[in-house]
Amino acid sequence: MSIGAQKWFKSSYSGSDGGECLEMACTWRKSSYSGSDGGQCVEVAAHPSAIHIRDSKDPEGPTLTLNPAAWQGFVAEL
Numbered sequence: 001m002s003i004g005a006q007k008w009f010k011s012s013y014s015g016s017d018g019g020e021c022l023e024m025a026c027t028w029r030k031s032s033y034s035g036s037d038g039g040q041c042v043e044v045a046a047h048p049s050a051i052h053i054r055d056s057k058d059p060e061g062p063t064l065t066l067n068p069a070a071w072q073g074f075v076a077e078l
Contacts, residue, residue, distance in 0.1 A: 026045035026046070026047055026052060027045060028043040028044070028045045028054070028059070029043060029044050029045070029046075030042075030043045030056055031043070031044075031056075041055070041056040041057065042054065042055065042056060043055075043056045043059070046068075048068070049067070049068070050065050050066070050067065050068070051065070051066045051067070051068055051070075051071040052064070052065050053065075053066070
């Protein structure tokens with residue numbers, strides 16, 4: 001897996017005072033419904049304590065972060 005497929009997330013406990021921080025790399029997975037036609041697609045990066053969701057057409061854009069229970073509830077309603 002290339003490092004380009006990963007995004008680093010800084011701990012929410014990290015501050016701006018230069019203290020010790022923890023960053024974690026997550027691998028993004030694209031929806032199996034995504035095609036090469038440029039349709040509406042999402043990518044998901046899962047971690048035991050957080051699920052990150054982003055627009056596959058804008059990988060540097062904003063990321064929605066949910067706890068795993070909220071993600072499971074969302075997916076169950078699809």
